[in-house]
Amino acid sequence: MDTKELLKKVRKIEIKTKRLSNHIFSGEYHSSFKGRGMTFSEVRQYQYGDDIRNIDWNVTARYNEAHVKVFEEERELTMVLMVDISGSEGFGSKSQFKKDIVTEIAATMAFSATQNNDKIGLILFSDNVELYIPPKKGRSHVLRIIRELIEFEPKSQKTDVAQALKFLSGTQKKKAIVFMISDFMSENYEQTLKIASKKHDLTGVRVYDIREEKIPNLGMVTMLDAETGKTQLVDTGSKTVRMNYEKHYQERVNYFKDTFRKSGAGIVHTRVDENYVTKLLGYFKSR
Numbered sequence: 001m002d003t004k005e006l007l008k009k010v011r012k013i014e015i016k017t018k019r020l021s022n023h024i025f026s027g028e029y030h031s032s033f034k035g036r037g038m039t040f041s042e043v044r045q046y047q048y049g050d051d052i053r054n055i056d057w058n059v060t061a062r063y064n065e066a067h068v069k070v071f072e073e074e075r076e077l078t079m080v081l082m083v084d085i086s087g088s089e090g091f092g093s094k095s096q097f098k099k100d101i102v103t104e105i106a107a108t109m110a111f112s113a114t115q116n117n118d119k120i121g122l123i124l125f126s127d128n129v130e131l132y133i134p135p136k137k138g139r140s141h142v143l144r145i146i147r148e149l150i151e152f153e154p155k156s157q158k159t160d161v162a163q164a165l166k167f168l169s170g171t172q173k174k175k176a177i178v179f180m181i182s183d184f185m186s187e188n189y190e191q192t193l194k195i196a197s198k199k200h201d202l203t204g205v206r207v208y209d210i211r212e213e214k215i216p217n218l219g220m221v222t223m224l225d226a227e228t229g230k231t232q233l234v235d236t237g238s239k240t241v242r243m244n245y246e247k248h249y250q251e252r253v254n255y256f257k258d259t260f261r262k263s264g265a266g267i268v269h270t271r272v273d274e275n276y277v278t279k280l281l282g283y284f285k286s287r
Contacts, residue, residue: 087157
């Protein structure tokens, strides 16, 4: 992709996702994710209804009039976007690939964090961490993140959620808001998720395509596994083959749901052809 085309794509995503974050998500994001605590702001005269526990007795004695301490939420947070860039993210049976929706969701969350003056970091992963951008503030930083989401080419096509979570725990020492965006076609990440979710406010956003849930009856079909690169002749006309596929797929989905819930992490499911805005807003409100 040449520079002109890349900048055009970045701008298109910025316009769409920034509008969403400004008008829809910023308030929900602010109320869903709390700051680290309350910090002293100022002292003012006591007003009817103020909590008497906040009276500053030293100032009150000096002015012979009741004054209270005013506190405000210490807002600055750090958001880390963990984005799956393995081969399966290139799948899409309709107008968009999973990768396109993943990029939009990540960009929307990044702009929502920017609206609240929070830092944003990025982890791109396959079966290893392919790119790490440490958390920083600002529009130019967010645009760099979007550029990487659009054009980064992974060295591996496989997925390993556990490796990505280990990296998160090793690099992010302070508590962060973490959005892990993936199809979660991985396994054996229960223990690493448990460790990461104890320290961080972690949410798994599962992006999937309708054609991944069930195989239609199309007779003999050559199928490519995007993560291994292997092709295989599959008899989709066989009811047993279709049932085994659906069973295997559902086992992975159930593992994701059960593992995240047991660890106390949040869950969002959004299909490529669904409105991810509605799904994310519903999740924020449920918090």
